[in-house]
Amino acid sequence: FRSPHDLSVKYWDYRDYIRRSKAEFTVAKDQYVRLNTGWFSDRSACYLAAGRPVITQETGFTKLYGDRGGLFGFRKLPEVSEAVREINADYRHHSRVAHAIAKEIFGAEKVIASLLDRAGL
Secondary structure (H helix, E strand, O other): OOOHHHHHOOHHHHHHHHHHOOOEEEOOOHHHHHHOOOOOOHHHHHHHHOOOOEEEEOOOHHHHHOOOOOEEEEOOHHHHHHHHHHHHHOHHHHHHHHHHHHHHHHOHHHHHHHHHHHOOO
């Protein structure tokens, strides 16, 4: 474990921490899971952008982003183990897919275009 303060004072320390990680595993707040809101962590988006696979608790995001290599949603513990096995079996593939997901869904061009469109600009 690392001190959050130490990793967040300078953005490049946070970036380097993510780059040194093999992947991200995270759980969501209960309200996001129960309400099936589609919530997705900005931190997970950073991991994807760095080409790091993400295993995260299902909040309904797979309806929006899919459930494919590089990004794994789980509801039960055995699904976490299976995702870890899949990532370890072909890490390069899942890293490439993670990065592609980040570009496709969270790329600046796509996000800004969507924002401007919804604002009527």
